[in-house]
Amino acid sequence: MAHWAFVSDVHGNYRALARAEQAARTRGADQFVVLGDLIGRGEPAACVAWARAHAALAVVGNRDLDHLALVDADAQAFLRALPTRAVAADFVVTHGDAKLDRALSTTDERRGFARAYAALAAVDRPLWFFGHSHHARVWRKRAADAPPELLLDSSLVLERGPGVRYLVNVGTTGRPLGGRGPASFTLYDSSRGYVERVLL
Numbered sequence: 039m040a041h042w043a044f045v046s047d048v049h050g051n052y053r054a055l056a057r058a059e060q061a062a063r064t065r066g067a068d069q070f071v072v073l074g075d076l077i078g079r080g081e082p083a084a085c086v087a088w089a090r091a092h093a094a095l096a097v098v099g100n101r102d103l104d105h106l107a108l109v110d111a112d113a114q115a116f117l118r119a120l121p122t123r124a125v126a127a128d129f130v131v132t133h134g135d136a137k138l139d140r141a142l143s144t145t146d147e148r149r150g151f152a153r154a155y156a157a158l159a160a161v162d163r164p165l166w167f168f169g170h171s172h173h174a175r176v177w178r179k180r181a182a183d184a185p186p187e188l189l190l191d192s193s194l195v196l197e198r199g200p201g202v203r204y205l206v207n208v209g210t211t212g213r214p215l216g217g218r219g220p221a222s223f224t225l226y227d228s229s230r231g232y233v234e235r236v237l238l
Contacts, residue, residue, distance in 0.1 A: 042094075042226040043067035044208045046133070046169025049078030049101065050108070051212030052085050057238050058211050058223040059092065065225060065236070073169040073208060074099020074133030077108055077117070080212075086113040095124045099133040099170070128228060130163050134170030134207070144171045144207070151186050151205055155179050158203045164196070167206045167226070173218040174209025174235050178202065193234035206233060 043062035048055050062070070072093045076085045078101055086109055089096050098120035106114045122138040124131050136143035141157040158166055159182070176194065177186040181201045196204055208224035221238040 040069045040228055041066045042069045042071055042228065044071045044073055044131075044167050044206075044224045044226065045211040046073035046208050046223075047075040047099070047172055047210035048072075048085050048212035049075055049210075050080030050082040050085055051078075052081035052088070054212040054221055054238055055085055055088055058236075059088075061236055061238070062223060062225065065234075066227075067225060069094040071131055071167065072096035073131055073167060074120075074135075074138075075101040075169065077102055077105050078213070082108040083110065083113060086116060090116060095126060095131060096120050097122060097124050097131055097133055098138065100135040100137060125161055125163065128163055129165035129167055129226070130158060130161060131167045134168035142166055142168065144168065147177075147186075151177065151179055152182070154205055155182050155203055159201075164198070164202060165204050165206065165226075167208055167224065169208055169210065171207060171218070172210040172213065172215045173207060174222055174224070175207045176233065177205040179205065193232070196231040196233060198231060204233070209235070211238065 132139040132142040134144045141153040179186045225234045
């Protein structure tokens with residue numbers, strides 16, 4: 039079992055990324071996951087170097103591919119080689135952009151996360167972590183035909199049961215947008231089934 043920290047939508051903000059790392063380690067995190075949009079204005083090279091040194095898992099974001107010219111050829115190769123989806127012991131990660139993964143995207147919220155639920159069921163994983171919208175939220179979906187329940191708590195212990203899936207948007211670590219909440223990252227303690235959003 040591991041204690042995971044998820045960062046997303048850093049957009050070149052290395053200072054925020056470093057603060058997230060320090061806060062996560064203080065809270066016991068021992069594995070880091072990057073959910074895309076690592077580069078942008080600021081210090082993109084430092085952000086890529088951090089991901090290469092620290093990320094146990096990483097997926098590519100749309101802005102990573104849009105802004106490759108901001109980093110050198112070696113960093114470009116690293117970003118291009120990242121998958122659009124990764125699967126761990128009990129969760130799946132994507133960036134959340136439908137152009138990168140149609141099933142596991144933020145746009146699926148409009149369909150009650152029907153595609154996302156099916157994608158999780160296909161690989162028998164109860165959790166999906168993603169970013170892209172810069173808006174941290176968590177939903178629970180108890181069955182394929184059940185409506186997703188928006189959970190308002192900043193931390194929760196996951197309900198384990200047949201068919202129960204959680205959809206966790208971790209928000210943005212480096213570029214908060216108006217009306218979508220402050221910068222943050224998300225912790226997941228797989229041994230306790232505990233998810234917590236941590237504000238920066």
